[in-house]
Amino acid sequence: MFSATRRTLLGAIAASPLFSIPAAWAQSAAIKISHQFPGGTATEGDFRDRLCRQFAAEVEKRTKGGLKFEIYPGSSLMKTNAQFSSMRKGALDMSLVPLSYAGGEMPEVNIGLMPGLVTSYEQGYGWKNAEVGRELNRLLLEKGIVVVSWIWQAGGVASRTIPIVEPEDAKGLKIRGGSREMDLILKAAGAAVVSLPSNEIYAAMQTGAMDAALTSSTSLISFRLEEVSKSLTTGRGKAYWFMFEPLMMSKAVFDKLTKEQQAIIMAVGGEMEALARKSAQMDDSLVAAVYQKAGAKVVDLSDATVKKWQAIARTTAWKDYAERNANCANLLKLAEKTL
Known part of the structure; x- marks a missing residue:
């Protein structure tokens, strides 16, 4: 009888607000x-x-x-x-x-x-x-x-076909950009965009549902995309894809x-x-060696090429982002001060 009462009392104390977790x-x-x-x-x-x-x-x-x-x-x-x-x-x-x-x-x-x-x-x-x-x-x-x-x-582009370097290289291909804004510049270059997280890229490229993907250098390695790629555009030195x-x-x-x-x-x-x-x-730097070893063609970006993509971005992605709301417009203005 005493033990049952004691258990009841202890239970009541534990449930009390005074006994709650700090x-x-x-x-x-x-x-x-x-x-x-x-x-x-x-x-x-x-x-x-x-x-x-x-x-x-x-x-x-x-x-x-x-x-x-x-x-x-x-x-x-x-x-x-x-x-x-x-x-x-x-x-x-x-x-x-x-x-x-x-x-x-x-x-x-x-x-x-x-x-x-x-x-x-x-x-x-x-x-x-x-x-x-x-x-x-x-x-x-x-x-x-x-x-x-x-x-x-920084990031680059893994491709099942040709290297995606100049904007015109993207025309007619199914490409993953990684964000709404990246997708906008790819669309402007004539690509069809595919939206999915980086851990789903391998399967999409393996099945042919996607021709190429922009993602970080680390993901290009970690998700073994060299196994389903014939070309790589690196982000070493110069890049327009920074995440x-x-x-x-x-x-x-x-x-x-x-x-x-x-x-x-x-x-x-x-x-x-x-x-x-x-x-x-x-x-x-490592990503280039990984893809070369797998037999992929590896290319780098020049200043001139980055500027081409940047010019497209200003009139598409940047413009679209600034028009989303006042916070976006302000953030873009502040970010442009760092260019």
């Missing part, structure tokens, strides 16, 4: 980090997966185990295109995802894959502390997203952390940017 993330639940890229280890594999693992290990170390993490590569936790929305709602803790994938939900983020707007790593990483970066950060915070690490990647692919955290989750934990998250996130930049640039 706001700080002190509970044992691990912070989940989701991404679409192939899984590996902290030292081997796709650098975006390595970055997530190294970030998690360093934060856990500095918080003395107060924060723990679980990494879910290869869209194993949720579908790629659901990640941004899930973070906004607090249903997903963290994700490393191309920001432009959320363009349908938040048009402003398509500035992260705007053809010809970013043409070097120096310029892209310079956004973080420039007006354009501060404004983009503000808009994302309003939508419930905290940018933890700024990550930029912003940050490590982000749900603001709802971030706000539950202590001030000290928040500071550690942001400090480690900033430190990871050096790894991201170095790794992305290494992959820009």
